[in-house]
Amino acid sequence: MSLTNALPAEAASAAKNASHYLATLPASARNDALTTIHAALSASKDQILAANARDLTLAKQAAENGELSMSIVSRLDLGKKGKWEDMLKGILDVRDLEDPVGKVTLRTKLDDGLDLERVSCPIGVLLIIFEARPEVIANIASLAIKSGNAAILKGGKESTESFIAISKVMSSALEATDVPNTAIQLVTTRDTIPQLLGLDQYIDLVIPRGSNELVRYIKASTKIPVLGHADGLCAIYLEHTADPAMAAKILVDAKTTYPAACNSVETLLVEDAALELLLPPVAEALLEKGVSLRCDAVSRTALTAALPAHTAAILQDAEAGDYVTEFLALTLAVKTVSSVEEAIAHINTHSSHHTDAIVTSNAPMAEHFMAAVDSAGVFWNTSTRMADGMRFGFGTEVGISTNKIHARGPVGLEGLMIYKYKIRGGGHVSAEYGEGEGQRAFKHERVEL
């Protein structure tokens, strides 16, 4: 890893060159580099935490002056319980994942002695733009090295000292490995993001790690593909055959376990046939957890009739905007629909196509819902919070994508890979194949992998 003050175009060009070399390294060389980085960071804990403390001091001052939110200050702190250890463990976890490079995913005998292979390979150069969390460097550097990609990292200025300290340690560690130093570059020059986002001749994929605003800004500012999601506007449809206790449990989990997460539920769609018996216990469970319910007229009337007066008094009226708002807080918009078709149409029109769920005991209806809802995650009788790379068993999570191409939903290492086609021949040429005189047909025999 090099800490560069180079111009963005020079850094990106160097990263591209490094990516070509990195793509030819065997798994052992990439894994060894991760082992070496892990050891170097372990040995440098004190100096890195000292640098991090300097960032924290400045950030706390900025927060006192009202220039920075306390949540950013909190995310800066590498000394927080378990954070340093998690960062180090993450490097070895990524190292120990299956090698994603060089997997043959298609093999076809085109003709005798003419063999086609589709082989996974790194994408090339990743640009990672992140905000305050310093541990992202170690995480992203691990993912990049493991997957054979070069990476350019641009972090938020609040964690500059931490970044520089981590970067120096990783850089000198890489000197002893086969991974070139320029494969991972930390760009510290200011105001370089717009320039980096214009370098589509060198950079193949942008991965933003931070707030919705950051992701939205980046998506609007570049032609380079962006892996990520700006919004997580998830809905749950409550159908009248749902089990009431299960419904309450799922809604409480989806809304309250981490309200600021992108996979938390923001809209509850209730079938009208579920208003009288099913919605009240669900609403009570949510209200008990401190959730504000913003109800349409029909659901508010039903709840007012069913709930004790002092409970019903805290219900709120929904406005149209509430159904397209990612509250990221203990607030839930409630809307009554007449059928699963209306629920599907509402979700396909209003949701952010991240994760949406149905709670029902009607299996064919659940299958129809999952086929028709156009979202990365479509769940039946479970919480939207399950949408997560670690929960899916991917071993890591590069991000969650709402893109419709390449990678969708929680993205593991596979999302950092593309493929190439290799043909090994013996002088075969295209003019030999066809239906004309002296020509022959391809064999096109699929070979088992």
Next chain:
Amino acid sequence: MSLTNALPAEAASAAKNASHYLATLPASARNDALTTIHAALSASKDQILAANARDLTLAKQAAENGELSMSIVSRLDLGKKGKWEDMLKGILDVRDLEDPVGKVTLRTKLDDGLDLERVSCPIGVLLIIFEARPEVIANIASLAIKSGNAAILKGGKESTESFIAISKVMSSALEATDVPNTAIQLVTTRDTIPQLLGLDQYIDLVIPRGSNELVRYIKASTKIPVLGHADGLCAIYLEHTADPAMAAKILVDAKTTYPAACNSVETLLVEDAALELLLPPVAEALLEKGVSLRCDAVSRTALTAALPAHTAAILQDAEAGDYVTEFLALTLAVKTVSSVEEAIAHINTHSSHHTDAIVTSNAPMAEHFMAAVDSAGVFWNTSTRMADGMRFGFGTEVGISTNKIHARGPVGLEGLMIYKYKIRGGGHVSAEYGEGEGQRAFKHERVEL
């Protein structure tokens, strides 16, 4: 299929709605629609060819006035030998391909009664922008319906009459099927391309079918992902251990069988050790086929020494620009390099990352070349012209992509698919999993497919 004069946003919104319905249709319904379209087009041959003849008359006039190239006029002609039959056969060929929708590509038991599935599904709405060839409508409509995608088609004005005629027939044919009419829309209003390219809320993928200029313009004008390639600057590296006859055969095929194709070779890189014995027979074979060779000083000197004087006299000097030019003609740039590493570096810097090949009898070197060259196709001892979806056995070709994400190289139906994650649970929630008290671990058992 509807022939629409609607505003682009209305057409795109209608296509999005249709895509949600189309995504739930079984394969039989999609295949039946293709059978019906095929029959309707077969029955309407005369009226469609009459419309096509009107387009041709206008185009020929334009060509006479110097406003249109004769190659465009030629591409317009649906009455050309075999073209109509190929168009119709193509519909049935696509119909008979394996269904790409609903393939389970990952299955994990997260816990007892909690099952994760990754399932292929259509991308959504495709925007196809094409130039003169009227048969593209039938081809693209088939690919879209087969893959469960909606499509908006915008064709060149030269084939308007043909498009309208084909579109009317397909539209009334679809009335009798389960595929909604708005799933395939032909937009005929003028000057709509810039508007369509801005509709990223509705359109998920743009597929340009036409000249390099068209593709380059579209890539520069939209944030919607574009599937395709603007350039095909392919190189072949001739290493000194190559068999001379094989090398000549491969070069002649790669350069002369279809010089205007994107997979034709434009640059010959010659190892200096191959200049004396290997390059001369290869050059002679190319010159015999009428290929102009633009040589660097070293290769020109070597060839001048080896070839008869009257042959050497027609050699040309290369300029730097020749190594980044897609000639699309019987012209080949020749450059001397000292090693495979220099060849790889030249290709990674100058080629369009489409298809590049090595001719050698050194297997480890060939493997290294294929690993290190960052192109969609990396071939050993075969012609770059093999880069083709039909030759790869895909049964169809949506296009050839030089993108680094999603689909690369010749793209079959798979390139029109993405996936979603389904979870079927029984009230499982995220808070039950973890290392805390009362929590448990996920099982994450991979289930065989």
